[in-house]
Amino acid sequence: MAEKLARARLEVSSLTLSVERYSNFGEGFLASLLQSKVLKAALKTNGQRYQIVAVDRRLSAIAQQFPSTYFTELSVLVMNPEGETLFYYEDGDEPFSELDAALKPRVLATFGKGDSRRLIVEGEQQKLQYIRRVNLETMRAPLYADDREAVTIALLFNMPEFNEELQRLVADSSLNAEVTALPQKNAQQTQDHRALAEVSGLLRLEVTIDQGQLNNDSHRLLLEFVLNFLVIVFFSAWVLLALIRRYITEPIHQLQSGIGEAINRQQPLPDYSEGCDEISQLGHEFSQLYSQLQGAYESKKKLAETDNLTHLDNRYTFGQCLNRMLERSNISGVKLALLYIDLDNFKAVNDRYGHEMGDLILREFSVSLCDALRITDLVMAREQSVARLAGDEFGVLLPDIQREVDLYPVCERIIKLFEGGFNSSRGKFSISASIGIAIYPDDGSSAVELTRNADAAMYQAKASGRDQYAFYSAELAERTRRERSIDLALKSQPFDEFTLYYMPIISTEDSSVKSVEALLRWQSPTLGFVSPVEFIPIGEANGVFEALDLWVVQRALRDTPRLLEFFGEGLIVSINISSAQLNSGGFFLNLMLCFQQSEIPTNRIQLEITETFAVEIGAHVEANLSLLKQAGFILALDDFGTGYTSLSQLIDYPLDVIKIDKSLVDRMVDERGRDLVLSLIGFCKQQGFSVTVEGVETAEQADMLTAGGADSLQGFHFSKPQALEAFADDGFNHYHPSLLR
């Protein structure tokens, strides 16, 4: 609207200027006419035609000083005071023009009203009309009203430029242009929707902006603006999206696809190092980051899948591999073998030489084991897994087994690694391997079952004397299960289920009870009665027996005062000590600690050491035997005749008593058996040993052995092992009747 108003005001100003120019033209024309003597001369000739023509020419000359198109229809009327026409001129080629009929009445109406200037509307044309009264002599305004020499001059002309401009303004439908004649006072341009002008005191122009039109225009403009804005917005958005897609999302998508594909296929990432744009830099950075992550992942994966010490597979990876092989075996129908390998006597090596040496042996055995498997046709170029499952336990998976015998060379090759001891870079070590073998699907339908049964077979191999391999069997498994239960029970219980029984040893001299042997008994709520034959080897192997031996010593010392009450102050209490203890550096100290807490003197105690110690005798054994001897203990060699002690060794040890094993007594049914036992007794006596014979079950045996020189006898013929309080019964005879002759 402001724009229209400004335009309207511009139009009005232009019209004002235009009418001012025409007004100046009219004033100038009149001035020229009055200064010209022609008009004065013509009026004095009383209408001579030639003089009129001269005036016409003069007026034409004056008019021609202006552009011909600038004004039209110029006419000049001169009248005397009586209202008579003295002269009439009209611009044109016709010298004797007819008087405009409307002009004269308008001039007459001005008589007595002074000079005037006004607009005359004729049709659509606006004409400017001047009326002047002048004295013919002076050609100036008359000095008095009734001057008879005064004439009235009327000038009238059309204004083409003004009219054209005015009509264009009026024709503008958006502007309500209104032209009114004066007088219209106080025309101002103060209203918002109007442009007003008073033009040279002649007319008043009022241009009103059409409010409806304005509103329409505003709405149209607003609509145009909104549409243009929306078009620009949508176009800009489209361009922006296209640019984003072209330069950002598309490259990112390509980057994402490239990275995703590379990761899925486990291939190296594409090379982004050549590009200079942000996406290439991003790809390059990601590629580097991915490489670092991949390296870290591979490193962590390797750590998680392998055993840190040996770099073989660990238990987890072994399990994964086993599951894969089982699935493959299910499809192909080919058998699969699981070897469970355990190193025998490894704990002793660890205890004796330290864990550093133990770790070295494990590493070197791992290498040897892999070498032994690699040269085996069975596993070449096929998936296999060699794993360290626990401390000194290893597992091997051998796929595609056709027959059981195919496994023999593999196992023998592994066993052979320990032939004469294990050859390590630090020397030879007395260890061996026990191998348990379970075959899928014969020996187990799942990974867990197969592993458990291979483990059971391995324990059976150990129980059968170690350094060998054993195939799984159900019977074997049951035996092994019980041994494992005994093993676990020994490790977990504080020996509450154990009790001590005492077996009297009878003196052949006076048939009195010379000593009693403390024997361990185990009645388990879950395992039932567990024979010492079952649990002693297991306890020795798992390292529990040192603690159990000490428990036996403590319990025997606690019972000794009571035993002395039963059998007299001279009684000797005999305690069995596992030969393994003689290899332990701390055993002697622990033993002496038990005696410090007791009032029982050491010379009341006989320590029975099983004969097998002799085969592994070393510095520790000799030192411990000497210490025990010096401490005052009576030392007895138990079960003589079943082990491997040579006669020459026998006389070197600081022993007091030799206990001849029951197996030799059982052979006294014939002459040779009797001679053997009696000769042995004779030999021991000659060497200064006291001789006790075990396993005496008949009076005949007792008689022969007494006659043969044995110092003491022990066996069911005299008494079974009995609980402590059983000796309190009055019925127990401290002197065996069979010897009281």
Ligand SMILES: [Mg+2]
């Ligand atoms: Mg014994």
